[in-house]
Amino acid sequence: MSELLLVGVDGSPSSLRAATFAAARAMAADGGCIVVAHVIDWSPFTPTTAEDNERRHVTRQQEIDHAMRDIVDPVVQSLTTEGLDVTTAVRHGHPAQTLVDLATEHEAAHMVIGRTGESRIKARVFGSLPMSLVQISPIPVKVLP
Amino acid sequence: MISLRASTSSLDETINEYFTPVSDAIQSVIFYSVTVAGVTFPLVVAWLFTAAIFFTLYFKFVNFRGFRHAIDLVRGQYTKPGEVGEVSHFQALATAVSGTVGLGNIAGVAIAITIGGPGATFWMIVAGLLSMSTKFAECTLGVKYRRENPDGSVSGGPMFYLSRGLAEQGKAGLGKVLAAAFAVFCILGSLGGGNAFQSNQAFAQVRAVTGGDEGFLGGGASGVVFGLVMAVMVAVVIVGGIKSIARVTDKLVPFMAVFYLTSCLVVLAANFSAIPGAIADIFAGAFAPEGIAGGIVGVLITGVQRAAFSNEAGLGSAAIAHSAVKTDRPVTEGYVSLLEPFIDTVVICTMTALTIVITGAYLGDDTGDGVQLTSTAFETVIPWFPIVLAIAVFLFAFSTMLAWSYYGAKATAYLFNESKVADTVYKVIFLSFTVIGAAASLGPIIGFSDAMIFAMSIPNLIGVYLLVRVIKRELTGHEKDLKSGQLQKVKVH
Numbered sequence: 092m093s094e095l096l097l098v099g100v101d102g103s104p105s106s107l108r109a110a111t112f113a114a115a116r117a118m119a120a121d122g123g124c125i126v127v128a129h130v131i132d133w134s135p136f137t138p139t140t141a142e143d144n145e146r147r148h149v150t151r152q153q154e155i156d157h158a159m160r161d162i163v164d165p166v167v168q169s170l171t172t173e174g175l176d177v178t179t180a181v182r183h184g185h186p187a188q189t190l191v192d193l194a195t196e197h198e199a200a201h202m203v204i205g206r207t208g209e210s211r212i213k214a215r216v217f218g219s220l221p222m223s224l225v226q227i228s229p230i231p232v233k234v235l236p
Numbered sequence: 237m238i239s240l241r242a243s244t245s246s247l248d249e250t251i252n253e254y255f256t257p258v259s260d261a262i263q264s265v266i267f268y269s270v271t272v273a274g275v276t277f278p279l280v281v282a283w284l285f286t287a288a289i290f291f292t293l294y295f296k297f298v299n300f301r302g303f304r305h306a307i308d309l310v311r312g313q314y315t316k317p318g319e320v321g322e323v324s325h326f327q328a329l330a331t332a333v334s335g336t337v338g339l340g341n342i343a344g345v346a347i348a349i350t351i352g353g354p355g356a357t358f359w360m361i362v363a364g365l366l367s368m369s370t371k372f373a374e375c376t377l378g379v380k381y382r383r384e385n386p387d388g389s390v391s392g393g394p395m396f397y398l399s400r401g402l403a404e405q406g407k408a409g410l411g412k413v414l415a416a417a418f419a420v421f422c423i424l425g426s427l428g429g430g431n432a433f434q435s436n437q438a439f440a441q442v443r444a445v446t447g448g449d450e451g452f453l454g455g456g457a458s459g460v461v462f463g464l465v466m467a468v469m470v471a472v473v474i475v476g477g478i479k480s481i482a483r484v485t486d487k488l489v490p491f492m493a494v495f496y497l498t499s500c501l502v503v504l505a506a507n508f509s510a511i512p513g514a515i516a517d518i519f520a521g522a523f524a525p526e527g528i529a530g531g532i533v534g535v536l537i538t539g540v541q542r543a544a545f546s547n548e549a550g551l552g553s554a555a556i557a558h559s560a561v562k563t564d565r566p567v568t569e570g571y572v573s574l575l576e577p578f579i580d581t582v583v584i585c586t587m588t589a590l591t592i593v594i595t596g597a598y599l600g601d602d603t604g605d606g607v608q609l610t611s612t613a614f615e616t617v618i619p620w621f622p623i624v625l626a627i628a629v630f631l632f633a634f635s636t637m638l639a640w641s642y643y644g645a646k647a648t649a650y651l652f653n654e655s656k657v658a659d660t661v662y663k664v665i666f667l668s669f670t671v672i673g674a675a676a677s678l679g680p681i682i683g684f685s686d687a688m689i690f691a692m693s694i695p696n697l698i699g700v701y702l703l704v705r706v707i708k709r710e711l712t713g714h715e716k717d718l719k720s721g722q723l724q725k726v727k728v729h
């Protein structure tokens with residue numbers, strides 16, 4: 092039975108390893124599929140200026156296009172995608188929560204991400220994506236070094 | 237320095253000499269006053285108050301009924317996943333509030349209590365609550381008739397709902413005239429009340445806490461220098477496009493507002509036992525004032541006037557700021573905007589008023605006027621508070637200037653068909669008024685500009701009255717969808 096894997100990417104080498112790993116796992120399963128997702132860190136509660144606001148609709152689309160072109164597409168191209176069903180997604184929001192939302196929407200069975208590599212102190216103080224993801228995810232999360 | 241001082245004062249005189257007759261004539265029209273029951277008050281205040289009452293009744297108390305829904309919208313409970321990343325309701329509200337919260341909340345309230353006694357607080361709150369409906373109406377229209385420009389950006393505000401909305405009703409000619417009148421008033425108002433007055437007051441308070449005449453800002457040319465510094469800061473943002481300063485200010489303003497409110501609470505806590513007495517004074521003063529010119533009517537008008545100065549409901553300025561929200565339901569932004577007079581007048585102004593009443597600062601003989609009275613009230617409990625107040629006044633003034641420069645620039649763009657030259661000319665004039673405001677005491681110019689800010693309410697509210705059915709339709713449709721469950725809350729985290 093095929094299982095859908097969601098992999099979170101941010102352009103870092105470890106997230107590329109996560110994508111490669113996820114692709115290999117999915118390929119091993121019969122008719123596997125993966126979702127390559129990137130979240131643009133964004134909060135609806137950050138103050139903005141009036142000029143930001145009037146151009147926001149355009150800026151948002153540009154951010155999505157850039158993320159797709161510079162982060163998601165290169166990952167997809169680097170994968171051996173033969174026989175693999177790859178979907179892509181770019182969305183604004185809180186990184187961990189949005190990855191969980193995307194996983195739920197796509198009915199993913201597992202999530203794979205790369206380690207973000209904060210120092211221990213920084214991770215303690217500010218938290219890290221893998222830490223918060225592990226806390227809130229309803230499905231298993233695999234973190235690659 | 238002496239020659240600079242001499243030239244500044246002769247500049248004052250020259251401008252005043254030529255400008256006074258014009259300014260007086262215009263002010264006497266806009267602030268045309270009538271006398272009712274022995275109280276003289278400007279008709280434009282009655283115009284705004286009547287509108288607030290009318291919209292409250294016409295929309296069946298949407299200001300109260302819609303309050304909870306407004307908060308849900310700000311929290312993002314109705315934001316669909318596809319809309320995430322667009323301007324949020326919170327961001328539109330925060331931008332508009334940054335522009336509105338200003339000297340009116342600190343200086344204006346003090347003036348109200350000096351003139352109208354503690355009872356003015358009560359009527360100020362009443363006016364604040366009613367004007368939530370006016371904001372609701374104008375901001376709904378702002379989003380409904382906004383224009384998407386070829387480059388994908390959006391422009392909105394009274395210029396657009398007056399011209400486009402009235403054209404829809406077969407009154408294209410009237411709409412164009414009202415829109416142009418609004419734009420002209422907005423440009424002129426932005427130069428003075430939204431700019432020169434702000435830099436003038438910021439300089440006054442900063443100068444007062446740095447030692448007044450004896451301090452390092454006591455010299456003759458310091459006003460010019462202060463004005464130039466402020467103008468450069470504004471220029472960096474509006475001409476240089478360095479948005480980070482604007483973002484920093486917009487982040488600091490809510491922080492300062494919270495800090496300001498906390499300080500008010502500290503003062504109230506320190507005078508805890510006096511709270512019941514102060515509340516009794518406010519109610520007694522509202523209905524049976526003693527020693528106030530014009531009795532109850534006099535108190536009422538003072539309160540209403542200061543609320544109008546502070547929350548700008550009916551002037552149409554907020555509709556420009558709110559119109560950037562991307563939504564297929566314009567009325568949702570109307571709901572969100574009704575929180576603005578609530579935050580501005582019902583919360584912040586009331587706290588200032590309570591502080592002044594509870595400390596009895598207004599009872600002294602030499603209490604100063606405006607900001608100084610608020611400063612005195614705070615000083616009774618926190619000695620170093622005037623310094624914090626100076627920082628708050630500076631930040632509030634700066635953010636208000638940025639907001640009004642934006643409103644003025646949008647009005648210029650509308651009048652001159654998005655011309656780059658007109659935009660540059662407007663910004664240069666705006667910046668020179670920043671310097672003039674701090675450097676000189678140009679009473680006639682400030683008076684003229686105040687008149688222009690209130691004049692904005694004439695074309696704006698005529699348009700809102702004419703388009704009131706459109707708003708009602710949007711509101712009824714939205715309420716039906718809410719009731720039927722067609723519009724449901726989205727999960728929020």
